[in-house]
Amino acid sequence: xxxxxxxxNAQAALTLRNVTKRFDGSAGRVTxxxxxxxxVREGEFLVVVxxxxxGKSTLLSLLAGLEHTDEGAIKLGDEPVHSPGRDRLVxxxxxxxxxxxxxxxxxxxxxxxxxxxxxxxxxxxARYYLNLVGLGNKEKARPHELSGGMRxxxxxxxxxxxNPRVLLMDEPFSALDxxxxxxxxxxxxxxxxxxxxxxxLVTHNIREAVCLGDxxxxxxxxxxxxxxxxxxxxxRPRRMNDPALANxxxxxxxxxxxxLTADKQ
Amino acid sequence: xxxxRFVIPTFIALAALGGWEWFVRVGHVNDVLVPAPSHIxxxxxxxxxxxASFESGHYLIALxxxxxxxxxxxxxxxxxxxxxxxxxxxxxxxxxxxxxxxVRDTFGVLALGLQTLPSVCWVPLALLWFGIRxxxxxxxxxxxxxxxxxxxxxxxxxNVQPLYLRAAQTMGSKGWHLWSRVIFPAALPGVLxxxxxxxxxxxxxxxxxxxxxxIVTGFGLGSLxxxxxxxxxxxxxMGVMAVVMLVGLLxxxxxxxxxxxxxxxxRGLER
Numbered sequence: 418x419x420x421x422x423x424x425x426n427a428q429a430a431l432t433l434r435n436v437t438k439r440f441d442g443s444a445g446r447v448t449x450x451x452x453x454x455x456x457v458r459e460g461e462f463l464v465v466v467x468x469x470x471x472g473k474s475t476l477l478s479l480l481a482g483l484e485h486t487d488e489g490a491i492k493l494g495d496e497p498v499h500s501p502g503r504d505r506l507v508x509x510x511x512x513x514x515x516x517x518x519x520x521x522x523x524x525x526x527x528x529x530x531x532x533x534x535x536x537x538x539x540x541x542x543a544r545y546y547l548n549l550v551g552l553g554n555k556e557k558a559r560p561h562e563l564s565g566g567m568r569x570x571x572x573x574x575x576x577x578x579x580n581p582r583v584l585l586m587d588e589p590f591s592a593l594d595x596x597x598x599x600x601x602x603x604x605x606x607x608x609x610x611x612x613x614x615x616x617x618l619v620t621h622n623i624r625e626a627v628c629l630g631d632x633x634x635x636x637x638x639x640x641x642x643x644x645x646x647x648x649x650x651x652x653r654p655r656r657m658n659d660p661a662l663a664n665x666x667x668x669x670x671x672x673x674x675x676x677l678t679a680d681k682q
Numbered sequence: 683x684x685x686x687r688f689v690i691p692t693f694i695a696l697a698a699l700g701g702w703e704w705f706v707r708v709g710h711v712n713d714v715l716v717p718a719p720s721h722i723x724x725x726x727x728x729x730x731x732x733x734a735s736f737e738s739g740h741y742l743i744a745l746x747x748x749x750x751x752x753x754x755x756x757x758x759x760x761x762x763x764x765x766x767x768x769x770x771x772x773x774x775x776x777x778x779x780x781x782x783x784x785v786r787d788t789f790g791v792l793a794l795g796l797q798t799l800p801s802v803c804w805v806p807l808a809l810l811w812f813g814i815r816x817x818x819x820x821x822x823x824x825x826x827x828x829x830x831x832x833x834x835x836x837x838x839x840x841n842v843q844p845l846y847l848r849a850a851q852t853m854g855s856k857g858w859h860l861w862s863r864v865i866f867p868a869a870l871p872g873v874l875x876x877x878x879x880x881x882x883x884x885x886x887x888x889x890x891x892x893x894x895x896x897i898v899t900g901f902g903l904g905s906l907x908x909x910x911x912x913x914x915x916x917x918x919x920m921g922v923m924a925v926v927m928l929v930g931l932l933x934x935x936x937x938x939x940x941x942x943x944x945x946x947x948x949r950g951l952e953r
Binding site: 481482483501502503505506507509511513515516517526527530531559560561562575579 | 845846848849850851852853854855859863864867868870948949950951
């Protein structure tokens with residue numbers, strides 16, 4: 418099966434060409450990702466969705482430069498990706514905030530590593546992004562004094578503040594309760610529309626994928642492959658209980674389950 | 683009516699002391715072997731304030747009346763300097779062990795072995811290398827501290843959540859920045875408990891060294907205790923034991939406990 422390609426004139430922020438990644442585990446050699454070819458366009462919200470074990474988190478680690486490809490190439494613009502960098506910041510499943518720093522200091526962490534700014538500019542920028550995620554009044558709070566949703570918001574502000582070219586999100590909503598999650602979906606969409614960021618989100622939640630993505634890439638497991646790509650042309654902001662969204666989610670679910678049953682036989 | 687919390691423990695402590703006093707006074711035991719609390723108190727008075735209330739039968743010239751505070755000071759100074767050197771060596775060594783696998787596999791294993799070695803075993807070598815001098819005691823104290831610190835630092839650095847490292851690396855942190863801003867703060871609770879353990883080891887090894895050899899450069903609590911043995915003055919022995927306990931408690935109370943509490947509170951591990 419040839420991987421589905423997407424013809425587009427828009428410039429690609431991230432390009433993946435025939436990317437394969439294997440791991441040596443206790444059960445021998447496992448192919449996590451096989452022959453992935455994918456473009457992430459500038460200013461696009463791309464969502465990778467799939468069941469657990471489909472290699473979607475591995476994909477994100479590769480994009481972040483935390484892992485290396487075994488075959489194939491990943492490029493950010495024209496530059497090959499081979500190490501972590503400020504141009505691709507990650508929001509993790511757990512918030513990964515540093516417990517020894519308060520909210521503002523956490524947001525400042527990445528900014529302090531960004532050259533060419535004065536301390537005053539860094540502080541101003543950190544405050545701006547804390548305000549953007551609605552936590553302007555929590556500057557001094559330590560992570561443990563914030564709720565799970567608030568912590569992910571601080572993490573979002575921390576990832577946005579150094580103004581990365583691409584924002585990578587590794588299931589950042591999966592540990593949150595449904596209400597908080599919906600709130601964050603709203604916030605993310607608002608920030609995405611306002612800031613025109615390129616975002617790659619990885620999730621196992623199909624509804625979430627359809628709610629947030631401009632394009633939804635369905636991965637199939639064992640080994641991780643691109644199964645199908647869906648365009649989502651619903652107007653923003655989208656709400657989770659929108660029937661059109663539910664229909665599209667059902668379509669993705671069907672595609673996934675048909676593949677999984679086909680796999681079993 | 684609710685009594686303040688300290689009333690009952692105080693009462694029990696006083697009753698126990700009174701019972702001990704009575705037991706010795708009525709002659710159930712030889713008061714040379716087990717001195718009464720009042721004798722120990724008397725000794726304290728004498729050792730602290732140089733009262734001329736005591737017959738001058740002791741033959742160790744250096745052990746004058748009013749010797750307790752200077753002796754405590756000598757011991758504390760050795761302990762603090764030795765501990766500081768041990769921590770200053772142990773922290774970077776532990777970090778190195780955590781960072782470089784072959785160092786961990788060689789030096790780390792050696793540290794594990796040496797940690798189980800009571801550091802008083804170093805005394806003969808220390809005396810040979812440094813002579814009956816301050817350096818010999820310090821060496822023994824350092825040997826007592828350093829391995830515990832190395833192992834604690836190594837373990838707590840290896841146990842730093844990988845998530846923190848990944849997050850920091852994506853934000854462009856590496857090298858010294860990663861160590862000083864992420865790894866060390868994340869490992870700090872473990873490092874602190876390692877230091878506490880190092881402190882306890884240092885304290886024990888110092889006492890052993892001071893009892894074992896009379897260091898001419900200064901008479902510490904251990905020398906005082908040993909002199910008590912030679913004079914058959916069990917009031918002095920038990921008095922010094924009480925001081926040793928007090929110093930240990932005090933170190934915990936004024937240094938380690940507040941530091942740990944602050945650390946735990948600021949990270950939400952304790953309210």
